[in-house]
Amino acid sequence: xxxxxxxxxxxxxxxxxxxxxxxxxxxxxxxxxxxxxxxxxxxxxxxxxxxxxxxxxxxxxxxxxxxxxxxxxxxxxxxxxxxxxxxxxxxxxxxxxxxxxxxxxxxxxxxxxxxxxxxxxxxxxxxxxxxxx
Numbered sequence: 001x002x003x004x005x006x007x008x009x010x011x012x013x014x015x016x017x018x019x020x021x022x023x024x025x026x027x028x029x030x031x032x033x034x035x036x037x038x039x040x041x042x043x044x045x046x047x048x049x050x051x052x053x054x055x056x057x058x059x060x061x062x063x064x065x066x067x068x069x070x071x072x073x074x075x076x077x078x079x080x081x082x083x084x085x086x087x088x089x090x091x092x093x094x095x096x097x098x099x100x101x102x103x104x105x106x107x108x109x110x111x112x113x114x115x116x117x118x119x120x121x122x123x124x125x126x127x128x129x130x131x132x133x
Contacts, residue, residue: 003018005021005065006018006021006065009060009063009064009065010063011059011060011063016048016052016053016056017056017059017060019041019044019046019048020037020041020048020053020056020057020060021060021065023037023040023041023044024037024060024066024078024079024080025080027040030079030080030097030099031069031077031078031079031097032077032078032079033075033076033077033078034050034053034054034057034075034076034078035050035075036077037053037057037078038050038053041053057078060078061078064081065080065081066078066079066080066081067079067081069088069097069124069126071088071090071097071126072090072126072128073090073092077097085101086099086100086101087099087100087101087102087105087124087125087126087127088100088125088126088127089126089127089128089129090126090127090128090129091129091130091131092128092129092130093130093131094131098129105125109123
């Protein structure tokens, strides 16, 4: 499956690319930093350097395989771009990222844009949250 995805994205199938794509697809955490991917590769016994991980993730982003998020107060994280729109909540206490989709928020955004005589072509909503005491 990974080989087909790489070929479809116009990328040559190489072992590091296949292994990194497998990590992104199989991880319980959908939002991984380059360092997270690197650590998971090391744990799996794969000899892929951190610079290679950064380079491959950037190639994946350019090819549309992953989306990069730069949440405030943290580093870049990557997630597989499955074409499904969702928004994010970032927990400022522990850095966890929660995905959500709200039809009401989507509709409200379009009504606001319409009111201003424009149309939304894309958007990113990030809510910064903390644990309730």
